Amino acid sequence: MSRPPTPVTWSAPAAVRTELPNLNRERLENRAQRHADDIAMERGWGDTNCSIDQLVVNMLRHEYTDYDNDQTAARHTAANRAIAARYPWLAAECDRQTERRTAEERDSAALWADHLAMQEQIALMRQETIAASRAICGSFHVGQPVELTIKGHQRSGTVVKVGRSRLTVHYEIKTGAERTAVVYATEVKILSQADTHVPLGHGSPNKDE
Secondary structure, X not given: OOOOOOOOOOOXXXXXXXXXXXXXXXXXXXXXXXXXXXXXXXXXXXXXXXXXXXXXXXXXXHHOEOHHHOOOHHHHHHHHHHHHHHOHHHHHXXXXXXXXXXXXXXXXXXXXXXXXXXXXXXXXXXXXXXXXXXXXXXXXXXXXXXXXEEOOEEEEEEEEXXXXXXXXXEEEOOOOOEEEEEEEHHHEEEOOOOOOOOOOOOOOOOOOO
């Protein structure tokens, strides 16, 4: 089962503390490239598709603001705005990264909403199964032959315990090993006399011979 998505927490715009360096474009680009190379060497991999503007914005946000103390979407936006205000030539890249983060947050929120809806549906189906099972549990009794499906395999067994909504069924697998399963009553089919196996030479006492 896959893990559920992480819930998204939306927060109001938050200020970030900045100490942006007083460097010209060329020096910033050189420093950002070295910063990216150092990270790639440390991690053992790097993103070769990044533009130089992206490298500069990333470096400034992570190294010259306190964004890493709390990496919320609001603080990401605030850091990008501060960078764009200080270095107008990076405004387009800052806007691009902000829009991408906003889209990611929106998609994550949608996934989380879908996950909650699915969990609610599963809970509702379980409640319906319990209610339906309680309604028919009285039709079963200990020792009754039944049929059920276990992990995709159809099994014949015997009821050994009747609960409020679930039955405990004893059955055997092909190797002869004995197994016990606890299932909802709606998942079990009562075997009629015609469905049960009658050994050869043992006719029905109600049949004229």
